[in-house]
Amino acid sequence: MTIIAQKPHSLTDVPMHYCPGCGHGIVHRLMGEAIDELNIGDKVIGVAPVGCAVFADSYFACDMIQGAHGRGPAIATGIKRSKPEAIVFSYQGDGDLASIGMAEIVHAAARSEHITVIFINNAIYGMTGGQMAPTTLVGQVATTAPKGRDPLLQGWPINICEMLSALKGAKYLERVAVDSPQHVMAAKKAIKKAFENQVKGIGFSLVEVLSQCPTNWGVDPLKSLEFVRTKMMPQYPLGVFKDEGAE
Amino acid sequence: MAEKTLRKGNEALAEGAIRAGCRFFAGYPITPQNEVPEYMAAHMADAGGAFVQAESEVSAINMVYGSASTGTRAMTSSSSPGVSLKQEGISYLASADLPCLIVNMMRGGPGLGNIAGAQGDYFQATRGGGNGDYHIFVFAPNSVEELGNFPKMAYELSEKYRIPAMILADGILGQMMESMSFNFDPIDPKTLGKFDWALDIHKNGAPKNNVFSYKGDNLSADVWSRAKRYGQVEREEVRFEERNTEDCDVLLVAYGLSSRACLEALTKAQEKGLKVGLLRPITLWPFPSKRIHELAGKVKAVLTVEQSLGQLVQDVRLAVNGKAPVYLNAYPAGDTPSGESILTAAASALKGEGEGLFDLQKYSEGFDYKGGRK
Amino acid sequence: MPRIEVDANRCKACYLCVNACPKKCLGKSKTISKKGYFPAEMVHPENCIGCTMCYMVCPDVAITVIK
Incomplete structure (x- = not known):
């Protein structure tokens, strides 16, 4: 008997604090697996965000720093430029990356910083309690959009992968989901590639993960998977938006 | 080197x-x-x-x-x-x-x-x-x-x-x-x-x-x-510089370029019959409060020279803590001190009033601003 | 025979694994965990094929698959 699947070494033993069914934990595990498989565990330095993943530094076994809201790519830039041998990742949510940190992510991509960005898009502010995010869907109810997001009042959702794909410096952009085993496997491949690109020195890589937030969507974990499939995917189609590292 | x-x-x-x-x-x-x-x-x-x-x-x-x-x-x-x-x-x-x-x-x-x-x-x-x-x-x-x-x-x-x-x-x-x-x-x-x-x-x-x-x-x-x-x-870790503080009537406190103008004032003080010294904080935090407090016990007045509307003077007042009168010679937003203007203020400081001393309440006395919506 | 272990101290009873298991091996435990959840557990261990689907979707990295 051998163990064929277990918690990766790149994660600590600390149980995660996320709500039941939340996608963050799945993504943490995929990152841990990617780091293990690439054998870069002793070279990784991570940037934890403000938001639900604020305590991510407890879950990853590597050295980590806690950043201010939105500033992950700038902090990762400072680390990578000072320690080019390190494999640096910035882990960010949608409010963090697509709202307050929009300038930081766009310019890190434009400079093609050699960093790996894992972007969790769950279309809502989680930690603060369900406010409208830049990625909140049209019609989606949030505490600051009680009648649902009205584009005439609150504008339209922001599609980060599509937007960043206009930048020459963005070398790898893929949108994945973690709503089913198949999609989790694809997400794993993408996340691994985003780290591998940094090992190979390809340039800025970002994986956008459509992730479920049962708590703030007000649904049970199973229904949250449905929401990802039926509501989020039409607005945020899965796929590779940029892959300049490919042969 | x-x-x-x-x-x-x-x-x-x-x-x-x-x-x-x-x-x-x-x-x-x-x-x-x-x-x-x-x-x-x-x-x-x-x-x-x-x-x-x-x-x-x-x-x-x-x-x-x-x-x-x-x-x-x-x-x-x-x-x-x-x-x-x-x-x-x-x-x-x-x-x-x-x-x-x-x-x-x-x-x-x-x-x-x-x-x-x-x-x-x-x-x-x-x-x-x-x-x-x-x-x-x-x-x-x-x-x-x-x-x-x-x-x-x-x-x-x-x-x-x-x-x-x-x-x-x-x-x-x-x-x-x-x-x-x-x-x-x-x-x-x-x-x-x-x-x-x-x-x-x-x-x-x-x-x-x-x-x-x-x-x-x-x-x-x-x-x-x-x-x-x-x-x-x-x-x-407090760092500061002192000039002519052994025997002075007016202690100037100034940092940065204002302190350069104070040095000019020091060179001209004698001909005006004034005994002026300078304490220049090099560290603004930590602030040389202790030393300013000591010196305040030996002088007739303390005069803060700053290119702002009364910021440094607050730390100086806290440091002096009533031991001597503290006055402000202020040059906000691009106004510049000169040796001359500082000495004028220093002379006023000895008298407790006069040109060069800035006091917000006196400055705005009788002023009655009618703001708000029309 | 393949089997899985659920770490009851990590499981938060979202049951995404129960939903993902193609052989319907998993169910809800009748015992409450220290965390206050009814964790997922094997109810039909004989059907497990070691496909790791449960592990794949578990948000709490609570599942170990042994084959």
Whole structure:
């Protein structure tokens, strides 16, 4: 008997604090697996965000720093430029990356910083309690959009992968989901590639993960998977938006 | 090492920082400090470091936060409005106990202000500036030579105490050219030891390091532990310069370029029949309160000379604590002191009233502003 | 025979694994965990094929698969 699947070494033993069914934990595990498989565990330095993943530094076994809201790519830039041998990742949510940190992510991509960005898009502010995010869907109810997001009042959702794909410096952009085993496997491949690109020195890589937030969507974990499939995917189609590292 | 060269203030500062082992610089253009990032862009790579022109001051300070977390001697520079933007990052650096160097080449304010020199950011610098309960070192050079030599002192104290350091200089000082020399040999940061708290790789099983802003368990314990370091800094790291303080009737207190004008006043005091001394704080935090308190017991009046509307004078009043009358000779937003104008104020200070003494209440007496909506 | 272990100290009873299992091996435990949840557990261990689907979707990295 051998163990064929277990918690990766790149994660600590600390149980995660996320709500039941939340996608963050799945993504943490995929990152841990990617780091293990690439054998870069002793070279990784991570940037934890403000938001639900604020305590991510407890879950990853590597050295980590806690950043201010939105500033992950700038902090990762400072680390990578000072320690080019390190494999640096910035882990960010949608409010963090697509709202307050929009300038930081766009310019890190434009400079093609050699960093790996894992972007969790769950279309809502989680930690603060369900406010409208830049990625909140049209019609989606949030505490600051009680009648649902009205584009005439609150504008339209922001599609980060599509937007960043206009930048020459963005070398790898893929949108994945973690709503089913198949999609989790694809997400794993993408996340691994985003780290591998940094090992190979390809340039800025970002994986956008459509992730479920049962708590703030007000649904049970199973229904949250449905929401990802039926509501989020039409607005945020899965796929590779940029892959300049490919042969 | 001791060779004198003619340098512009901003360039002396940038060169001094590289010599002091700075190997990461991030900044955003703003006048009057542009020569600093320009110098860094030209020379940092040769020194084996990294220069990044950031997309904003907010980003620049966060890049410094990232770089400093690896134990690198990191730096950013800006001028007043830009330093306001950096306050988020400075607060994080303070909370994560990271050493670094921040430079503020002050310009006029508030808001956009102008690019003339000013000292209006004293409160912002000495009170922490960002959110929360913290201090940063604040060094106030008054010459190009000090601009060039302060980065080394700033890094060393910042690293010793894990408190961010700021050089707070008058914008004009950055633009001035003076003969100067570096009083230390260039430092190769590779020869400096490592920090046990810094983020690193290839650790061979050493325990993981986290650079936290919010540690999540006991915030008050963190703040108390920082307070011990603050107390030690206030005891041991106060720096100031005194001139003619042994026998004076009026003690001037001024920093930066205002103190240069005070030196001129000192040279002309005798011919006016005045006995004037000067205490120049070099560290604005920690503030030389103890020494000012001692001197206040020996003089007839204390006169604060500042290019702001009454900021430094508050610390001076706290220090003097009633031992002597404290007056303010204020030159806000581009107004400039001269030896002459300072001596006029000093003479008034001896009388307790007269030209050159600024008092907000007296100044606005009888003024009845009718604002509000029509 | 393949089997899985659920770490009851990590499981938060979202039951995404119950939903993902193609052989319907998993169900809800009748015992409450220290965390206050009814964790997922094997109810039909004989059907497990070690496909790791449960592990794949578990947000709490609570599942170990042994084959």
